[in-house]
Amino acid sequence: MMKRFCFLTFFCFQTVIAQKEIKHIVYFETDKYSIPETEMHRLLLFLDDIESIDIQKISIYGFCDDRGSYSYNMNLSQNRANTIKQVFTNKEFDNSLISNTDGKGELLLKIIKDNHVDKIRGLNRKVEIIVFPVFPARKNNFNSQRLEDILNGDLIVGEKILLENLLFERGYSYLIPESRVLLSTIAKILKKRKDIHFTIQGHVCCTNGERDAIDGRTKKRNLSQARAKYIYEYLLRKGVSSRRMKYIGMKRKFPLGGPQRLDRRVELLVTKVGS
Helix, strand or coil: CHHHHHHHHHHHHHHHHHHCCEEEEEECCCCCCCCCHHHHHHHHHHHHHCCCCCEEEEEEEEEECCCCCHHHHHHHHHHHHHHHHHHHHHCCCCHHHEEEEEEEEECCCCCCCHHHHHHHHHHHCEEEEEEEECCCCCCCCCCHHHHHHHHHCCCCCCCEEECCCCCECCCCCCECHHHHHHHHHHHHHHHHCCCEEEEEEECCCCCCCCCCCCCCCCCCCCHHHHHHHHHHHHHHHCCCCHHHEEEEECCCCCCCCCCHHHHCCEEEEEEEECC
8 A cells, every 4th residue: 555655646746847837038138138248148958858759738938027017017018928938939939838027117226235126126127938748648650560571561642751750959940869770770661672763842831921040040831941052952962863852841830739849850752763
């Protein structure tokens, strides 16, 4: 009985931890809503940290210090929240996950000592980000052998092959480290399959509507095409003939509807079978 009780206690504790929200604060300069360089660096590290988390929703709240009129502070705090939301969008976070982007205006000054006023005001010029993970997290039932069997099997014109787990860094056109070994395996198979022609289709997550995302390296809004081109050039270097393949960016026309990282992907559309 005691063992069962201990197990239940441990399980409940783990459940609470798993559901606990993740918080981050971005600080701003007086009367500014552009993100200081050091704070941008911290924010990008935070986005990297939550990269692998299955997110339920994100709340963003902007604040100001007590200087300025009510209307001025409400507007400034909203602009700060909007600035943070734009960073999330540029880094391929789904806007539908952001449930709140609210300016809360000023935080009242709580003075302990007069020489603490500037420090406290500095801490009040901020945006609070709260990330709520999905619990339990949705599973990615990827099977590399299944993909290899599909590529080695009988293919037909018009068939679309999802290259599962061939996933890209958020906001960029290069792969996450875990996907590079898989790409090498895919290249070896496609080099041997001289009987098929295909188009590499690049996809992004998570822009407004069907727009393409911005490539973090070039700053151009063509990230889906850049991802397809990355795969194309890799296959070319590995000996796959350019006569057998093309590449195209699909923007955000075909989201999968699961964890957002799975939309940062490429697919192969079979366009010809046979010599």
